[in-house]
Amino acid sequence: MSVRSDETFPERASVDYDSCVARVLHIEDDPHSRRLVSKLLLRAGHEVFETESGLEGIRMARRVQPELVLVDINVPDLDGYEVTLRLRSMRELDGVPIVAITAEGDRQTSLAVGANGFVTKPIDARRFAEQVAGFLRGHRESADETGETKLREQSQRIVEHLERKVVELAAANERLEELARLRREFLQNVSHELATPMTPVVGYLKLLLDEELGPLTDLQRKCLGSIERSTRRLRSVTDTLLDVSALESGRMHYFERDYDFADVARRALAQVRESLPDERLTWRIGAMEGPLPGRGDPDKLRRAIVHVLDNAAKFTPRGGTIAVEVARVGAWHELRVADGGPGIAPNAQERIFEPFYQVDGSVTRAHGGVGLGLAFARRVTEALGGQIELVSPPNAPVVGEQLGGTLVKLRLPASGA
Numbered sequence: 001m002s003v004r005s006d007e008t009f010p011e012r013a014s015v016d017y018d019s020c021v022a023r024v025l026h027i028e029d030d031p032h033s034r035r036l037v038s039k040l041l042l043r044a045g046h047e048v049f050e051t052e053s054g055l056e057g058i059r060m061a062r063r064v065q066p067e068l069v070l071v072d073i074n075v076p077d078l079d080g081y082e083v084t085l086r087l088r089s090m091r092e093l094d095g096v097p098i099v100a101i102t103a104e105g106d107r108q109t110s111l112a113v114g115a116n117g118f119v120t121k122p123i124d125a126r127r128f129a130e131q132v133a134g135f136l137r138g139h140r141e142s143a144d145e146t147g148e149t150k151l152r153e154q155s156q157r158i159v160e161h162l163e164r165k166v167v168e169l170a171a172a173n174e175r176l177e178e179l180a181r182l183r184r185e186f187l188q189n190v191s192h193e194l195a196t197p198m199t200p201v202v203g204y205l206k207l208l209l210d211e212e213l214g215p216l217t218d219l220q221r222k223c224l225g226s227i228e229r230s231t232r233r234l235r236s237v238t239d240t241l242l243d244v245s246a247l248e249s250g251r252m253h254y255f256e257r258d259y260d261f262a263d264v265a266r267r268a269l270a271q272v273r274e275s276l277p278d279e280r281l282t283w284r285i286g287a288m289e290g291p292l293p294g295r296g297d298p299d300k301l302r303r304a305i306v307h308v309l310d311n312a313a314k315f316t317p318r319g320g321t322i323a324v325e326v327a328r329v330g331a332w333h334e335l336r337v338a339d340g341g342p343g344i345a346p347n348a349q350e351r352i353f354e355p356f357y358q359v360d361g362s363v364t365r366a367h368g369g370v371g372l373g374l375a376f377a378r379r380v381t382e383a384l385g386g387q388i389e390l391v392s393p394p395n396a397p398v399v400g401e402q403l404g405g406t407l408v409k410l411r412l413p414a415s416g417a
């Protein structure tokens, strides 16, 4: 947290000793002390950067290149001695005074780990600015002969601290692995529990709709049509759950046959467009001529492509455009899908391929889905020897359209070249 700072940090200027105005990093977890110190420093004209955590303090020191560091000895995570020891080992802080804020008894240890002096707690508001100015002018204190013993004792405490942390981390890791296993099992159980009762529902619906169980009135047909659409949607969710569960546990089986990449893409496109009212979006369909011979599992490939197209359609607002084309690129067949949707922020671009990750994961979000589409698409594409790549906003036109949302490129090796 910076109390007063520029967005960009200038090269460390030499300290202006006359006015003694400096960039000061203050590491202190107690909000009262932090406020007091920052008030006193600001009043003296200094620029203040502050944080309540030792680890964050080390990161900030690297970033803000302070001219003076004030470190409280009792900060959580790493304590003030550990922070001082670490800061002292950083080349960029050579010559920068580190001042410990301590109780009386901690002084020799502070000096032993590399502090240049201390300010006693509670802080004396009348003397504080002068004490700081002293350190900026070059005042230093040095450890007495007890320093070496203090340093050894402190090193032992640090090793104990480290040991405790390593034990804690190992336990936390074990718990995480257990949770990951439970999550896999849950996914597997839920997908089966949901998928199994779908079989008779789908079967009987078909019998009913085909009038094998007697003629239907118009109203009955309309109702059944609506049930069928909902069932299809449910089915696609359970299929994806089953797929991802199979992928995660390594139980996914792939067929190996010849297919035409252009034909697979066309069928995926037809499938997605069939379930959408046509007036919602403008589709710009480019070259999709085959044959583009490939070898692998065309059914899984079609489903991967459906997920990509489905996202483009889902996230592009009404009246927007989607452009789709298929081409041969060197030794690859490539499908390019560009959309005029909101795009995907850089920090989310890798994460959306993880199972369940959604940029907007809230229950109030505008779009349906469980966050498994791209996880499925990527894993299947890679299992078939291909790659899936995402560029947002698109860096090239698709079917002559330079759209502003997302471009997904799905590439598979060409065969019979």
Ligand SMILES: Nc1ncnc2c1ncn2[C@@H]1O[C@H](COP(=O)(O)OP(=O)(O)O)[C@@H](O)[C@H]1O
Binding pocket: 307, 311, 312, 315, 339, 341, 342, 343, 344, 352, 357, 358, 359, 360, 368, 369, 370, 371, 372, 373, 374, 375, 405, 406
């Ligand atoms: N074309 C796109 N435009 C904007 N966001 C997208 C697009 N494709 C995917 N996303 C983001 O990636 C997330 C994960 O996508 P996906 O795995 O298909 O799951 P789902 O569609 O079920 O949410 C989406 O929730 C969305 O936040």
Ligand SMILES: [Mg+2]
Binding pocket: 307, 310, 311, 369, 372, 373, 374
């Ligand atoms: Mg999706």
